[in-house]
Amino acid sequence: MNSRGGTRARSCARSPTVRGCPRSGRNGGSRACALLLETPDHDHLAYVEGQLTSYLHEDPDDVSVLQQKYGMLRSQALSVDKSARLLDELLGET
Secondary structure, eight states: OOHHHHHHHHHHHTSTTOOOOOSSSOOSOOSSEEEEEEOTTOOEEEEEEOSSOEEEEOOHHHHHHHHHHHHHHHHHSOOHHHHHHHHHHHTTOO
């Protein structure tokens, strides 16, 4: 990663919404990227993107499962400061 990308990544990592997970052990995540959304009408949606597919989940039961997985990941995630230190380590900044 170039220096500019590293600076941007570190800046994002300081946000409370960007946190790393420990590298050892198991966590509640998967290898797919999920974006949890709430519409102005308070409908909950989940957009999931994998290597070969992407899908917008609108079914409340499906969205609930993904929200629960997010909750599990969030409970296991590193703190904002530890996430920033991990990112620095991975970028070779420490």
